[in-house]
Amino acid sequence: MTEIFExxxxxxxxxxxxxxxxxxxxxxxxxVGDARFIxxxxxxxxxxxxxxxxxxxxxxxxxxxxxxxxxxxVVGNGTDVMSRWQKGKKVNLLTGLGNGYDxxxxxxxxxxxxxxxxxxxxYFLAKRLKSxxxxxxSVALGFNSACDMILQEEFVALGCDVKVATxxxxxxxxxxxxxxxxxxxxxxxxxxxPAMLRAVSTTLDIGGSVSMEARMGCxxxxxMGCSLPTKNGxxxxxxxxxxFDAEEIIW
Amino acid sequence: xxxxxVCLSGLELxxxxxxxxxxxxxxxxxxxxxxxxxxxxxxLKGTTREGRYGNPLPRVAECTxxxxxxxxxxxxxxxxxxxxxxxxxxxxxxxxxxxxISGFCxxxxxxxxxxxxxxxxxxxxxxxxxxxxxxxxxxxFGTDAKSAYEVTKAVKAVAKxxxxxxxxPNVTSIADIAKACEDAGADGIxxxxxxxGMRIDLRTKKPVIANKVGGFSGRAIFPIALxxxxxxxxxxxxPIMGMGGVASADDAIExxxxxxxxxxxxxxxxxxxxxxxxxxxSLPAAMxxxxxxxxxxxxxxxxx
Numbered sequence: 001m002t003e004i005f006e007x008x009x010x011x012x013x014x015x016x017x018x019x020x021x022x023x024x025x026x027x028x029x030x031x032v033g034d035a036r037f038i039x040x041x042x043x044x045x046x047x048x049x050x051x052x053x054x055x056x057x058x059x060x061x062x063x064x065x066x067x068x069x070x071x072x073x074v075v076g077n078g079t080d081v082m083s084r085w086q087k088g089k090k091v092n093l094l095t096g097l098g099n100g101y102d103x104x105x106x107x108x109x110x111x112x113x114x115x116x117x118x119x120x121x122x123y124f125l126a127k128r129l130k131s132x133x134x135x136x137x138s139v140a141l142g143f144n145s146a147c148d149m150i151l152q153e154e155f156v157a158l159g160c161d162v163k164v165a166t167x168x169x170x171x172x173x174x175x176x177x178x179x180x181x182x183x184x185x186x187x188x189x190x191x192x193x194p195a196m197l198r199a200v201s202t203t204l205d206i207g208g209s210v211s212m213e214a215r216m217g218c219x220x221x222x223x224m225g226c227s228l229p230t231k232n233g234x235x236x237x238x239x240x241x242x243x244f245d246a247e248e249i250i251w
Numbered sequence: 252x253x254x255x256x257v258c259l260s261g262l263e264l265x266x267x268x269x270x271x272x273x274x275x276x277x278x279x280x281x282x283x284x285x286x287x288x289x290x291x292x293x294x295l296k297g298t299t300r301e302g303r304y305g306n307p308l309p310r311v312a313e314c315t316x317x318x319x320x321x322x323x324x325x326x327x328x329x330x331x332x333x334x335x336x337x338x339x340x341x342x343x344x345x346x347x348x349x350x351x352i353s354g355f356c357x358x359x360x361x362x363x364x365x366x367x368x369x370x371x372x373x374x375x376x377x378x379x380x381x382x383x384x385x386x387x388x389x390x391x392f393g394t395d396a397k398s399a400y401e402v403t404k405a406v407k408a409v410a411k412x413x414x415x416x417x418x419x420p421n422v423t424s425i426a427d428i429a430k431a432c433e434d435a436g437a438d439g440i441x442x443x444x445x446x447x448g449m450r451i452d453l454r455t456k457k458p459v460i461a462n463k464v465g466g467f468s469g470r471a472i473f474p475i476a477l478x479x480x481x482x483x484x485x486x487x488x489x490p491i492m493g494m495g496g497v498a499s500a501d502d503a504i505e506x507x508x509x510x511x512x513x514x515x516x517x518x519x520x521x522x523x524x525x526x527x528x529x530x531x532x533s534l535p536a537a538m539x540x541x542x543x544x545x546x547x548x549x550x551x552x553x554x555x
Contacts, residue, residue: 009284009285009525010284011523011524011525048522052313053313053314053315053316053317053318053469053470053518053522054311054313054318054521054522055522078313094524214308214309215308215309215310215311215312216311217310217311217318217320217521218274218520218521218522218524220280220284220524221276221280222274222275222276222280222281222520222521222524223273223274223311223320223322223521224273224276224296224305224310224322224325225308225309225310225311225320225322226308226310226311227304227305227308227310227322227325228308229304234304234325239280
C-alpha cells in the first residue's frame with residue numbers, strides 16, 4: 001500500500017535469514033526487519049501465511065536490533081507451510097503484540113519455567129534479565145523426550161543454571177518440570193501447556209507470571225476470540241495477556 | 252478531486268468506509284495503529300442490556316478466505332459501554348459512531364437503544380437481529396418477519412436517531428425481512444451478518460468451535476453479501492449499509508453499485524488492522540480507474 005504509511009506501521013515485511021529444524025517438528029526462524037514495536041519479552045508477532053486467512057501468533061524468542069528469532073512447532077497446515085519457507089522470503093508480520101513479562105518482579109533469584117515450545121519467550125526474558133544485572137537465574141525446562149529438547153544450550157551459554165526434565169527420562173531428570181524447579185526462588189516466569197502452568201502455579205509457594213495460550217482470531221484485541229474469565233474479570237489473552245499474574249488465573 | 256462523501260439517513264460521512272461491529276472493539280484501541288478519524292464512522296461492538304462473557308473458547312476457526320466466530324456477544328453491558336467505553340472512544344474519535352444493539356427480548360432492545368440513542372457521540376443505531384451465536388436471541392428475531400417488525404417498531408418508538416436493522420443471510424428471503432423492517436419504520440438496513448458454518452478438527456475429530464457452529468465471514472462470503480444487498484435494494488426504499496467480505500476499494504465500489512450507501516469492513520480488520528485506512532486511501536485511485544467522480548452517484552448503479 002501507500003508508502004507514506006510504512007514509516008509508522010507495526011505491520012511490515014521481514015526478510016527471512018534462516019529457518020532450520022532444531023528438534024522434532026520444531027524450527028528456528030531468523031528474520032530481519034522493523035522490530036522496534038517489540039518492547040518486552042513475552043510479546044508475540046502475528047505471521048501472515050499466504051493461502052491462510054488468519055495469522056499465526058508466535059512468541060519472540062530473541063531480538064537483537066532488527067534481527068528477530070522465532071522458534072515454532074509444526075502443529076498444523078499453516079506452520080507446516082512456514083517450515084518450508086526459504087532464505088530470502090519476505091514474511092509479513094504484525095509486531096509488538098500483547099503484554100510481556102514484567103522484569104521488575106524478578107527479585108534477585110527468579111526461576112524461568114518452560115514446557116516444550118513454551119521455552120522460547122523465556123530465552124528472550126533471560127537475556128533481558130541478564131542485561132539488567134540479574135545474575136542468579138534458574139531455568140527449569142520440561143519436554144516429553146530428548147528429541148523435543150530446545151534451547152537448553154542457549155540458556156547455559158547465557159550463564160543460567162539449567163535443569164531439564166523429560167517425561168520418558170531420555171534427558172535430564174525423569175519426570176515433569178515442577179520436579180526440577182529449585183527452592184528459594186524469588187519469582188517464577190512460566191510458559192507452557194495449560195496443565196503445566198496450572199501445576200506450576202498451584203505447587204510453588206512464590207508469586208509468578210504465566211504466559212497463557214489461546215486460539216486467537218486477530219491477536220490485537222479486536223475480535224474477543226481469546227477472552228479468558230479471570231479473577232479480575234474478562235481479559236483478552238492477546239491484549240491484556242498473554243502474560244498474566246498467576247494469582248489472577250482461575251485454575 | 253473525487254468526492255468520497257455519502258449521507259446515511261442524515262448522517263454525513265466523509266467516506267463510506269465503516270469498520271463492522273465485532274471486528275473493531277469500541278474503536279479506540281485501533282488508534283494504536285493509525286488515526287481512526289480517517290474512518291467514515293465506526294460500528295461499535297454489539298451491546299446488550301446486561302454485561303456478557305459470551306461463549307466458551309475456542310471461539311474462532313479458520314476457513315479458506317475467512318473465519319468462523321462464535322464470540323456470543325461478549326460486552327460489558329450498556330451501562331459500562333456508556334460510562335467506560337464511549338469516553339475512551341471520544342478521546343480518539345471526533346466523529347459520530349454507530350451503536351450496535353442486541354438483545355434477548357424486545358424490551359432488552361428498546362432499553363439498550365434508548366440509553367445509547369441519548370449519547371451525543373452516537374449518530375446512528377444499528378439493531379442486530381442476526382447474531383448466529385446466541386440461542387434464544389439474536390438471530391431468532393431476524394429469521395421471522397413478524398419478530399423483525401416487532402423489534403424494529405419497539406426501537407423506533409424510543410429512538411430519535413436513525414435506526415438501521417442488521418439482517419442475517421440465513422433465511423429463505425432476506426428481502427421479505429427487510430420489507431418487514433421498512434414497514435415498522437426502520438430508517439435503513441445493514442446486511443449481511445455472518446453465514447452459519449462449522450469446521451471439524453481432523454485430529455480430535457470434533458468441532459473446532461466450542462459452540463459447534465458459528466458465523467462465517469471474510470472474503471469468501473463477498474458474493475453472497477453482494478447478492479443480498481442487490482436484492483434488498485430492489486425490495487425496499489431504504490438506504491443500505493453493505494457488508495460481508497469487503498477487503499478492497501474495488502469491493503467497496505462493487506458493494507455501492509449493488510445498492511449500498513455505506514460499506515462496512517469486518518473480518519479483514521482482524522488480519523490487517525490497517526485495512527479500513529488503506530481502503531479509504533486507495534478509493535480515489537480506484538474511482539479514477541473506473542471513471543467515478545462521486546461515490547454518491549454510483550449507489551445502486553448496477554440496477555436497471
